[in-house]
Each structure stands twice: as C-alpha cells, then as structure tokens.
Amino acid sequence: MKPIVTAAEMRAAEAAVIGGGTSVETLMERAGEAIAEAAWRYAGTAPALILCGPGNNGGDGYVAGRLLRERGVPVRIAASAEPRTDAARAARVAWDGPVEPLADARPAPLLIDALFGTGLTRPLDPSLGDALDRLAGAARYRIAVDLPSGVGTDDGILLGPVPRFDLTIALGALKPAHRLQPSAALCGRVAVADIGVPVTARLGEVARPRLPPPGPADNKYSRGMVAVIGGEMPGAAILAATAAQRAGAGYVALFGGGPGAPAALVRKDIGDQAALSDPRLCAIVIGPGLGRTEEARAALDRALGTGKPLLLDADALSLLAGRPLPRFVAPTLMTPHEGEFLRLFGRIEGSKVERARLAAARAGAVVLLKGADSVIAAPDGRAAIAPPAPSWLASAGTGDVLAGIAGAMLARGLDAFDAGCAALWLHGRAAEMAGPALIADDLAQHLAPALAACG
Ligand SMILES: NC(=O)C1=CN([C@@H]2O[C@H](COP(=O)(O)OP(=O)(O)OC[C@H]3O[C@@H](n4cnc5c(N)ncnc54)[C@H](OP(=O)(O)O)[C@@H]3O)[C@@H](O)[C@H]2O)[C@@H](O)CC1
Ligand SMILES: Nc1ncnc2c1ncn2[C@@H]1O[C@H](COP(=O)(O)OP(=O)(O)O)[C@@H](O)[C@H]1O
Ligand SMILES: [K+]
Structure with a gap:
C-alpha cells in the first residue's frame, strides 16, 4: 500500500531524516527539483508565475523558480509575505530575481502555487484567496506544491474557496487531502515526489490485490x-x-x-x-x-x-x-x-x-x-x-x-x-x-x- 501520512507524521519523518544528518535545505532543494522537473515536463517553456508563502512550502517555490529559470523558463515570483524559516530565507536569497507583491501580480500561463502546504493552520485571508483564484483562473496550467493552498492536509476539507489544479506534486508521500473529498477533486493528477524522507503511516492507499487464479486442485467449493x-x-x-x-x-x-x-x-x-x-x-x-x-x-x-x-x-x-x-x-x-x-x-x-x-x-x-x-x-x-x-x-x-x-x-x-x-x-x-x-x-x-x- 502506498502510505498516506498526516501533517504531523510528515513532520516527524522529516525530523528523523534531519536528525540523521540531512539538512532541511537539502530536502528543500530536492523538493524544488521535483517541482521544476514536473513543471518542465508539463508546461515546457511556458512563462511561469510562482506564488510563495512564508513557510517551507514557499521555500520550495523559490528553489523551483531558480531551477526553472536555469532551464530557460521565464519565471516571475510573487510572495504573500517574507520568508519566516531559515531554509525558506536561504532559498529566497538564492533566487536572484525580483519578488513582486502578490496582490499586484499579473497572471502567467503557468501558475505554481507554493503559498501553503502542510503548515496551513487557518483559512487564507480573503484578499490572498482572491488573488490565488484570479491568477489560477487566468493561467493555462496550474500546479500545486505539495497541496493546493487552502485545503486541510489531514481531512481534505476546504478552509475557503480553492481553485482547481491540473497537477499536484505531493512531497515525500500522499497526504489524506490528496485522496479525501472535497480537496481530492481539486488536486488534478497527483504525483508523489521522492525527496528521500522515509515515512511510516497508519493509513495507506488501497493497492491492487494479489488474487491468484484457481489451480488444478481447486473445485467450486474451495474457490469460495x-x-x-x-x-x-x-x-x-x-x-x-x-x-x-x-x-x-x-x-x-x-x-x-x-x-x-x-x-x-x-x-x-x-x-x-x-x-x-x-x-x-x-x-x-x-x-x-x-x-x-x-x-x-x-x-x-x-x-x-x-x-x-x-x-x-x-x-x-x-x-x-x-x-x-x-x-x-x-x-x-x-x-x-x-x-x-x-x-x-x-x-x-x-x-x-x-x-x-x-x-x-x-x-x-x-x-x-x-x-x-x-x-x-x-x-x-x-x-x-x-x-x-x-x-x-x-x-x-x-x-x-x-x-x-x-x-x-x-x-x-x-x-x-x-x-x-x-x-x-x-x-x-x-x-x-x-x-x-x-x-x-x-x-x-x-x-x-x-x-x-x-x-
Ligand atoms: N515534510 C518534508 O519533508 C518537507 C517539506 N517541505 C515543504 O514544507 C512545507 C511545510 O512547511 P511549513 O511547515 O513551513 O508550512 P507551510 O505550509 O509553508 O506554511 C506555514 C507558514 O504559513 C503560516 N500560515 C499558516 N496558515 C496561514 C494562513 N492561513 N495565512 C497566513 N499564514 C499562514 C504559518 O505561520 P503561523 O502564522 O501559522 O505561525 C507559517 O509561517 C510542506 O508542505 C512542503 O512544501 C520541503 O520544503 C522539504 C521537505
Ligand atoms: N462520485 C462518485 N465517485 C466515485 N464513486 C462513487 C461516486 N458516488 C458513488 N460512488 C460509488 O458507487 C457505489 C454506490 O453505492 P451505494 O451508495 O450503496 O448505491 P446503491 O445502493 O444504489 O448501489 C459505492 O461503491 C460508491 O463508493
Ligand atoms: K501549495
């Protein structure tokens, strides 16, 4: 079964890997690489607008922006707030382009939502939700980093209006919101990116069963x-x-x-x-x-x-x-x-x-x-x-x-x-x-x- 982890289980798994000597920056770099790769495959050189929030989800967005730009994609970044974690700050510094205020941002054909991931604790401010909705509505391709911003990671409820995405890159593992409604329907295709964080989960996704066909020793009763x-x-x-x-x-x-x-x-x-x-x-x-x-x-x-x-x-x-x-x-x-x-x-x-x-x-x-x-x-x-x-x-x-x-x-x-x-x-x-x-x-x-x- 593919594991499905809660936000707390994901944080614990991340902490264990960090305790083992891998830095958050390394994990964020892997996350950013996975997002850039997916965006490249999905939207090619379509100009991108990346929306970055204050936490590590936003950090992933800055990394993805840098890597997409290195591939020749025209990238703009708009932030809802200054980065608040060390890793996100470092990712922001490594991005050598401008950062626009989100409220004034113009749309682009590719929208990457790196506003909030597993750290979302409450509904988005209405102005932020409106901006996300406006920019997603005007984009041709919409990609969510880890989760569409505005969904409850563990229960899949919508904390406010959430736009529909074409692709969601689940970092490390699936979360309940990728499979539970109503959020699952807004994720689009969900791809799990391996960022080197082994997880243990109490929940999984139902997998194809092993049901061997009957053999010569079987009869109608033994088959059930x-x-x-x-x-x-x-x-x-x-x-x-x-x-x-x-x-x-x-x-x-x-x-x-x-x-x-x-x-x-x-x-x-x-x-x-x-x-x-x-x-x-x-x-x-x-x-x-x-x-x-x-x-x-x-x-x-x-x-x-x-x-x-x-x-x-x-x-x-x-x-x-x-x-x-x-x-x-x-x-x-x-x-x-x-x-x-x-x-x-x-x-x-x-x-x-x-x-x-x-x-x-x-x-x-x-x-x-x-x-x-x-x-x-x-x-x-x-x-x-x-x-x-x-x-x-x-x-x-x-x-x-x-x-x-x-x-x-x-x-x-x-x-x-x-x-x-x-x-x-x-x-x-x-x-x-x-x-x-x-x-x-x-x-x-x-x-x-x-x-x-x-x-
Ligand atoms: N797991 C892993 O292995 C890896 C995880 N990674 C990534 O990290 C992400 C989790 O990062 P995260 O914990 O920093 O949380 P994130 O979702 O960025 O948001 C938290 C920030 O937002 C704030 N805030 C919350 N709600 C708000 C609201 N409504 N409106 C406004 N602000 C709000 C909250 O502050 P608060 O105000 O609640 O104190 C805090 O500042 C994860 O989804 C994945 O993308 C990878 O980088 C590497 C490996
Ligand atoms: N929108 C949906 N998407 C996917 N599966 C659905 C949807 N709505 C219902 N189902 C599935 O269809 C089946 C309906 O079962 P049930 O509600 O008992 O209906 P009935 O009694 O008419 O057979 C269930 O397996 C349910 O999971
Ligand atoms: K997001």
Missing part, C-alpha cells in the same frame, strides 16, 4: 461458496450475486429473490436454514434489496446466527440501526454509504478516516464507508483510502455490485479488511473499464479483466 440473501427488491440481490460469481466465487446461492438471474446461480428458499448452515458455505452477503420487513429482519437474524463471515450492506445496516450492535463472532464487513453510516453510528466528528476508524472500533467489524472517496477501517486500526474511482459509479446498484465482490473475497478466505480492499480495487478498475455510460449491470462483465490483472 457465497450465499446472497434476497428480499423485496430482487434486482439488487441479483446484481450482488452476479458480481460474486464474476469476482471468482465458485458457487453462489441466491436465497429468495425473483426471476431473471444467470442460470449458474443456485436458487434456495429464503428460509432454508439448513442450506444457510451448510459447512461449505464461506460467506453470506445480506442487505442489497433485502427490505426492512419482519421477514427481512428474520433473515438477518438467521444470517447473524450462522457465525459465518458476513457482508452487511444496505437494508441489513438499516435494520441494525437503532439497537445495540450484535457481537460479531466471525469476520464482518459493513459497507455503508454516508446515510446508512449516520443511521448506524450517529454523528461522529473528524475526518472520514477518523470516522470510519471510530465506527470500526465501536462495531468490532470492518467498516467500508463508501462515496467518491471510499475509506475502509478495521477495529485493529488498519485503514485505507480507495484510489480515485470514476464518478460515473454514482449510479443505482453499483453498491450492490461492490457487496457481491466483497462477498466473493471473504469467501476466498481473505480477512474482512483485505476483502474490502480487494473489492474496492476491483470495483474501481471495472468501472474504469466500463466507461462513463455505465449502469451497475455492466460492472460484472468488466470484472474478468480486472481480476486477470491481479493474478
């Missing part, structure tokens, strides 16, 4: 047998069941639900307790299309009573809301969207990552909080953010597909956290391949190439 419990809206359960099949489960049984399913789907009566307790059954998916009737509640209780790995989604989560959560005896993965999360856990303060972590600890289950920036957290503190997924996933039924894929991952023996991560990756990849006209039904057919990439 999944039960999907249907209910009031059969379409949703069928989407989940089909996805579980396409995600590699060897045997998928649909309990209840209406007509119109793949012929390979085994149909069971919704109340068939013996089939649900089949020792070969590895995971149960319940919630998509379940409904919230007494019959649905009974089906949920039966599923909970089996002690088998569970994927709880949609109506199953709503049925659990408002009463103490059961103690889950087997690996359990919950996949709420924000509405279901609120119903289940109430209002929790903090970043999306913190909220998912707290909920997971409270539930004693893995929580996958969906959205444009899906976050997964385990009770033991493991957490990850999904790589950017295409927004055309915002379409009814795609969550049911995710539930089915995750069920297949649980059934193949992954623990609930790894199962959720693998499902997120496969789901996002399938959506990319399906393209913008996607409807949820299409995702299943794109699971084959997504899965093939994981072998």
Whole structure:
C-alpha cells in the first residue's frame, strides 16, 4: 500500500531524516527539483508565475523558480509575505530575481502555487484567496506544491474557496487531502515526489490485490461458496450475486429473490436454514434489496446466527440501526454509504478516516464507508483510502455490485479488511473499464479483466 501520512507524521519523518544528518535545505532543494522537473515536463517553456508563502512550502517555490529559470523558463515570483524559516530565507536569497507583491501580480500561463502546504493552520485571508483564484483562473496550467493552498492536509476539507489544479506534486508521500473529498477533486493528477524522507503511516492507499487464479486442485467449493440473501427488491440481490460469481466465487446461492438471474446461480428458499448452515458455505452477503420487513429482519437474524463471515450492506445496516450492535463472532464487513453510516453510528466528528476508524472500533467489524472517496477501517486500526474511482459509479446498484465482490473475497478466505480492499480495487478498475455510460449491470462483465490483472 502506498502510505498516506498526516501533517504531523510528515513532520516527524522529516525530523528523523534531519536528525540523521540531512539538512532541511537539502530536502528543500530536492523538493524544488521535483517541482521544476514536473513543471518542465508539463508546461515546457511556458512563462511561469510562482506564488510563495512564508513557510517551507514557499521555500520550495523559490528553489523551483531558480531551477526553472536555469532551464530557460521565464519565471516571475510573487510572495504573500517574507520568508519566516531559515531554509525558506536561504532559498529566497538564492533566487536572484525580483519578488513582486502578490496582490499586484499579473497572471502567467503557468501558475505554481507554493503559498501553503502542510503548515496551513487557518483559512487564507480573503484578499490572498482572491488573488490565488484570479491568477489560477487566468493561467493555462496550474500546479500545486505539495497541496493546493487552502485545503486541510489531514481531512481534505476546504478552509475557503480553492481553485482547481491540473497537477499536484505531493512531497515525500500522499497526504489524506490528496485522496479525501472535497480537496481530492481539486488536486488534478497527483504525483508523489521522492525527496528521500522515509515515512511510516497508519493509513495507506488501497493497492491492487494479489488474487491468484484457481489451480488444478481447486473445485467450486474451495474457490469460495457465497450465499446472497434476497428480499423485496430482487434486482439488487441479483446484481450482488452476479458480481460474486464474476469476482471468482465458485458457487453462489441466491436465497429468495425473483426471476431473471444467470442460470449458474443456485436458487434456495429464503428460509432454508439448513442450506444457510451448510459447512461449505464461506460467506453470506445480506442487505442489497433485502427490505426492512419482519421477514427481512428474520433473515438477518438467521444470517447473524450462522457465525459465518458476513457482508452487511444496505437494508441489513438499516435494520441494525437503532439497537445495540450484535457481537460479531466471525469476520464482518459493513459497507455503508454516508446515510446508512449516520443511521448506524450517529454523528461522529473528524475526518472520514477518523470516522470510519471510530465506527470500526465501536462495531468490532470492518467498516467500508463508501462515496467518491471510499475509506475502509478495521477495529485493529488498519485503514485505507480507495484510489480515485470514476464518478460515473454514482449510479443505482453499483453498491450492490461492490457487496457481491466483497462477498466473493471473504469467501476466498481473505480477512474482512483485505476483502474490502480487494473489492474496492476491483470495483474501481471495472468501472474504469466500463466507461462513463455505465449502469451497475455492466460492472460484472468488466470484472474478468480486472481480476486477470491481479493474478
Ligand atoms: N515534510 C518534508 O519533508 C518537507 C517539506 N517541505 C515543504 O514544507 C512545507 C511545510 O512547511 P511549513 O511547515 O513551513 O508550512 P507551510 O505550509 O509553508 O506554511 C506555514 C507558514 O504559513 C503560516 N500560515 C499558516 N496558515 C496561514 C494562513 N492561513 N495565512 C497566513 N499564514 C499562514 C504559518 O505561520 P503561523 O502564522 O501559522 O505561525 C507559517 O509561517 C510542506 O508542505 C512542503 O512544501 C520541503 O520544503 C522539504 C521537505
Ligand atoms: N462520485 C462518485 N465517485 C466515485 N464513486 C462513487 C461516486 N458516488 C458513488 N460512488 C460509488 O458507487 C457505489 C454506490 O453505492 P451505494 O451508495 O450503496 O448505491 P446503491 O445502493 O444504489 O448501489 C459505492 O461503491 C460508491 O463508493
Ligand atoms: K501549495
């Protein structure tokens, strides 16, 4: 997993490297080199305007300006304040051109924002925000140094209006703001620059899973047998069941639900307790299309009573809301969207990552909080953010597909956290391949190439 570090973790990592004998100036030089290189590749010799703030983010900007000018790029620098750190002052001195007041700066085709990075503590002054907005609006290419100025590093919230960038150079490692909304959408493409600062992080980006294909010793049961419990809206359960099949489960049984399913789907009566307790059954998916009737509640209780790995989604989560959560005896993965999360856990303060972590600890289950920036957290503190997924996933039924894929991952023996991560990756990849006209039904057919990439 690619690490995702908070501002404090980045500062600690930087301090450790400095303690080991590397100067801040050296790190800043590396940062400036990475920015200059990226700007050169992206915008060539387009005249640049670099906006420098008072901290080390601004210092990176002065270094990048010097290096871009050495490459023959016409560079102007505008500062919002005098540099306040020794390293930034040294970088300012090494820049031998003029420094304009930011308020009067004229735009340039390339805008590099080096106003604030991980040290931003409060909203930008409105006049500063306006100037950034004006200059970014008039530029053809917009690059942010480390982070777009004005975003909260650790939670991705916008402290004020922030323009949209084409490229963000994340220094040393990704930060939550590069992946959490709303800030992630403003970063554009994010490139991580290695500046020689090893980081340790409690959070990562969901990576492509290793899912070896079945071998000669496998049979339909060893590949994972999944039960999907249907209910009031059969379409949703069928989407989940089909996805579980396409995600590699060897045997998928649909309990209840209406007509119109793949012929390979085994149909069971919704109340068939013996089939649900089949020792070969590895995971149960319940919630998509379940409904919230007494019959649905009974089906949920039966599923909970089996002690088998569970994927709880949609109506199953709503049925659990408002009463103490059961103690889950087997690996359990919950996949709420924000509405279901609120119903289940109430209002929790903090970043999306913190909220998912707290909920997971409270539930004693893995929580996958969906959205444009899906976050997964385990009770033991493991957490990850999904790589950017295409927004055309915002379409009814795609969550049911995710539930089915995750069920297949649980059934193949992954623990609930790894199962959720693998499902997120496969789901996002399938959506990319399906393209913008996607409807949820299409995702299943794109699971084959997504899965093939994981072998
Ligand atoms: N990590 C690494 O390994 C490396 C990190 N590097 C770089 O360092 C960056 C972090 O640098 P940083 O800590 O100096 O913070 P930075 O973001 O420049 O801003 C802090 C300054 O702004 C001020 N300030 C804050 N909010 C404000 C506001 N709204 N309006 C006005 N002022 C405000 C604040 O002062 P305050 O008033 O809060 O006391 C302070 O003076 C990081 O993002 C990366 O680019 C590389 O150089 C090398 C390796
Ligand atoms: N704007 C978006 N960008 C990327 N993914 C999204 C976006 N909106 C929704 N998704 C994803 O689509 C799925 C929607 O699931 P859900 O809200 O349960 O809908 P449904 O119940 O209709 O299936 C989730 O996996 C979610 O992460
Ligand atoms: K910045």
